[in-house]
């Protein structure tokens with residue numbers, strides 16, 4: 001370790017790479033030995049102490065508490081690569097971006113990144129409470145998918161459901177999406193391919209509802225759309241996102257904090273889709289709210305804004 005010393009406050013990038021693999025030097029995510037730290041290696045990411053590689057370390061944003069800082073890297077980095085990176089959808093000003101699960105882990109950052117970059121987020125969620133949170137973040141177009149499907153949970157897997165959602169997007173924005181931000185998978189992928197505009201992009205990093213995606217290929221090839229697979233973020237992309245948190249230009253999506261003893265309750269809330277944004281788990285920190293080393297920067301951004309997801 002050359003760039004860090006004992007006692008430095010750090011956050012951990014989740015890409016665990018092999019620096020002796022030549023492809024790593026093209027893009028950290030392309031090396032054959034790349035692993036998701038805490039998922040594919042290291043026996044999980046929640047413990048009092050953990051071993052990481054020096055190539056995973058980034059300075060902890062000084063205006064954030066430990067738990068606010070810890071929850072961000074995985075989902076914010078992944079959303080950044082999907083939307084902003086030249087390896088992702090390369091969103092530009094004015095792009096309309098449909099975001100599934102817009103108050104989930106990925107979605108909470110995606111909405112903010114799209115707004116920051118001058119795009120128009122079209123946020124899809126499943127409840128009024130989530131819709132209200134998004135409006136408080138400045139997201140003007142929010143679609144409640146339960147109002148679209150009216151209780152028929154397979155509607156969005158059929159063309160009539162795709163058209164109904166497409167009509168709602170056109171009503172609200174007047175245009176079809178340039179980019180669809182996908183991670184839900186089997187239950188939404190057909191809709192995503194349909195909804196992207198001619199020449200548009202579906203960018204995907206996951207399949208929460210099932211890996212076997214079905215879509216009507218006519219909408220893809222005849223309308224010249226493309227699908228981009230994306231995974232995590234390389235250290236440069238992750239570093240760029242970390243800067244945004246340090247500058248107060250991205251807000252942490254932490255909604256609730258648990259103790260390490262209560263980690264099963266935290267995980268269950270995510271599994272059952274009861275959570276908002278990210279849930280935090282205190283490992284070494286004795287209580288929430290500690291770790292801020294730049295209170296002036298925190299005051300500049302505003303305590304209320306930084307706690308947007310905690311209200």
Ligand SMILES: NC(=O)c1ccc[n+]([C@@H]2O[C@H](COP(=O)([O-])OP(=O)(O)OC[C@H]3O[C@@H](n4cnc5c(N)ncnc54)[C@H](OP(=O)(O)O)[C@@H]3O)[C@@H](O)[C@H]2O)c1
Pocket residue numbers: 074075078100101102103104105106107124125126127130145183184187188205206207208209230231232233270273277
């Ligand atoms: N490849 C990578 O690097 C990477 C990184 C992070 C995450 N992921 C993957 O991406 C997925 C999402 O992660 P996350 O952290 O954002 O999860 P999350 O916090 O659970 O959010 C997922 C969101 O999906 C929405 N959703 C659930 N069922 C749905 C359905 N049937 N139709 C439409 N929307 C539905 C929910 O929103 P509503 O109920 O409000 O619609 C929920 O908020 C997971 O599969 C995860 O493993 C991949």
